[in-house]
Amino acid sequence: DAGVTQSPTHLIKTRGQQVTLRCSPKSGHDTVSWYQQALGQGPQFIFQYYEEEERQRGNFPDRFSGHQFPNYSSELNVNALLLGDSALYLCASTQLPVGETQYFGPGTRLLVL
């Protein structure tokens, strides 16, 4: 049973650039959520995708956008990168409408220079 996978594992970008992170949900799951975890902090909810639409969104600017594909995989895009965007980006999946437990992937560590 495949768990949640994310790619790439590490990424280095410079300020102003754009980045795309990818996530494949756990087998049988149809919903993907993205979280940002700054160093020393708990993960912060960015947004969630279900049926290829954004359903919930946390307190993040429009520079953060996403997409979900028909196979339930998802992308997180961040435009105009800032130094403060350096963080571990986590993807979590569950199955709606009865989903109770979210399972997390290993994360993508993004460093913005």
Place this chain on the structure above:
Amino acid sequence: DAKTTQPPSMDCAEGRAANLPCNHSTISGNEYVYWYRQIHSQGPQYIIHGLKNNETNEMASLIITEDRKSSTLILPHATLRDTAVYYCIVRVGSFGNEKLTFGTGTRLTIIP
């Protein structure tokens, strides 16, 4: 979602039971208590969750007080691999409210 309060750090001797407390005094009747842990630089790992009754699985036990204002996660026989940050999260268990609100958690260190 209700706010949770956890001690910032705890130590436990290897082989002993680790008891991690969590206060959620403003919890509502339809809010679940979830526990996750995060080993250094990895994604959070689901441990257990409950609503009212005590729960047990292969990883841990969750004890929820009768008034539901606090809970305790119990790792019965702690090993060095249990060293991690443990997060207690309260979440409404209904469609459309799946986001998890993490605090800063408890850093548990298992001592040999």
